[in-house]
Amino acid sequence: MAAVAGSLVMSGSVPALAADSFADVDAPVVTSTGLVDGQLVGRSQRLRPVWTDDTGVTRVEVILNGAVLRIYASGQWDQGVHLPVPARLHDTDADVTIRAFDALGNHGEATSHVRVDAEGPQATLSPPFESIVGGVVALVATEASDDLAKIVLWDHATGREVAKATSAPWTMTWDTAGRTGVAHVHFELTDRVGNVSFAYGFYGLDNTGPTITGLRFPRQADQTVVNGRISGRSRLAAMIDSISPLDRVEWWVDGTLRSTYPVGGSGSGPEPFFDWDTGKANGTAVLEVRAYDVLGHRASMTRTIVIDNIGPAITSITPANRALVRGSEIRTTVQGTDPSGIREAYLLNASSVLKAPYTEFASAGKDGLRTLTWTxxxxxxxxxxxxxxxxxxxxxxxxTITKAPANGAKVKKTVKVTVSATDRNGINRIELLINGKVVAKDTKAAYTFKVNPKKYGKKIKVQVRGYDKVGNVTKTATRTWRR
Structure with a gap:
């Protein structure tokens, strides 16, 4: 890119004006736009214009062909001003104006007549993206734009520049020794005025052949082959890294070829798979996967597979069997173990729980027996x-209070309060409350309390409260006695 002319000159801050001072009528003088007439400009330029003013410049406008593109306030132009150039102006002449204002609105300006180059450079890259390469690779840019000034190759894995050329014949060398796999890269092409173009892609680096990295269930993307365990009729997919195209994948069980997946033929897919019918029995089998690329390289992986057709062992469920529960919902938890791991727990007529502890709330429904079904x-x-x-x-x-002084009775000596209580699931306790406080409890029928009125003042409020075994509670009406 051509050098940017000029440097930025800032005047001092605007002095305060006394009431009887004369008005400032002198406009700022822009002595340089930061460009020269006939200069070639790109899509994005950083300019350092020069101006002077006796009271100081407070605002600067960057104008292209009469349209204000940027406005800068005092202090914002310390690193220069930015000139963005629309791509539609490519290969046209344009007028770049710098207009400076002082605090009273006086302004001056200067204009440079320039030529616009708003297109980035182009080139044809060889070898093309997606080629398989290795060792020291010669990269060549042909059919390059006349104004190409530099081409750089960047490796995304390291974030570093790995090759560069600054002149024709635009040849670069890239040392890929010791690397195997997919190398994501991009070329950065820069022309003389600083326009930049990018070409993104990848190369295959292959010196070792395919690598089998593992097995998984392709129909259930969140599952891998769990600790070498499968169940029933299972589709196994081989996860294979191979820069060179694969030719075929073979599946061997206990030394017998059971399936060949023709990767290079019709019906090929991204992951070679094997539909394995293990039956219903449990046991073990030796599985071998062999992968061949089109260059003849071979990779293999052998696994001892446990055939698991047994569901999890459910070890506990809460609440306890025939436990008493109350409320509109029942909090229930299930626990279990399985060597293949538990994927989910499902409470019938509720929902699935994916993380332990497996807890859900079930609708209680009507009084009586309620069955909770966990899977x-x-x-x-x-x-x-x-x-x-x-x-x-x-x-x-x-x-019911079956025996006790009536409401409004006058009591002078110790009296008895006898209570009858019933509940379909049993009574837990009966409490005697005097003046709002629990003074006695009884857990066995018949429920009897003795009350000495001398302990409670001249006005005694008596009430009985009963709890069943699950926590339901009821109260009698309050009786008031006088002493």
Missing amino acids: LTDRLGNDSTAKRTVIVDNTKPKL
Whole structure:
């Protein structure tokens, strides 16, 4: 790119004007736009214009063909001003104006008549992207633009420049020794005025042949072959890294060729697969995968596979069997183990839980027996189901004071309070409250309390409260006694 002419000169800050000072009528003088007439400019230029003013410049406008493109306030032009040039002006003449304003709005300007080059340089790169290369590679740019000034190759893996040429015949050398795999790169082409073009792509670096990195279930993208375990009829896919195209993949079970996937033929896909019907029995098998590329390189991987057709072992469910529960929802948890790992737990008529502890809330429904059904599924798709029955009880116990002084009675000596309580699932306890405080509890029928009125003042408020075994509670009406 041509050198940018001129340098930025800033005047001092604007002095305060006294009330009787004369008005500033002198406009700023722009002595340089930072360009010269006839200069070639690119899509993006950083200019360092020069101006003077006796009170100081407060605003600068960058104008292209009469249109204001940028406005800078004082202090924003310390690193110069930016001139963006639209691509539509390529190969045309243009007027670049720098207009400077002082605090009172006086302004001056200067204009440079320039030629626009808004297109980046082009070239044909050889070898083309997606070629397989190795060792020291000779890269050549042909059919290059006349104004090409530099071409650089960048390696995305390291973020570094790996090859460069600054003159014809635009030949670069790239040392790929010791590397195998896919190299993502880009070429950066720069012309004389600083326009830049990019070419992105990749090369295959192959000195070793294919590599089998693992097995997975292609129909379930979140699953890998778990610890060498499969189940039922399983489709296994081989994950293979190969820069050279693959020719075929062979699948061997216990020394017998069971399937050949013709990667290079019709029906080829991104991952060679094997549909393996393991039956229903459990056991082990030796699986070997052999991969061949079109250059004749071979890679193999052998795995001892455990055939697992058994679902998870469910070890516990809460609440306990025939436990009493109350409320509109039942909090339930299931636990289990499986050598292949647990993928999910599902509570019937609720939802799936993907992370332990496997906990869900079930609708309680009506009072009575409620069955909770949990299903655990391992990562191979085997499942196990277990049920748990609980007793829903949202009914309050029935409570009656069968013997005690009546409401409004006058008591002078110790009296008895006898209570009758019933509940379909049993009574936990009966409490006697006097003046709002619990003063006695009884857990066995018949529920009897003795009250000495001398302990509670002249006005005694008596109430009985009963709890069933699940926590439902009921109260009697309050009786007031006088002493």
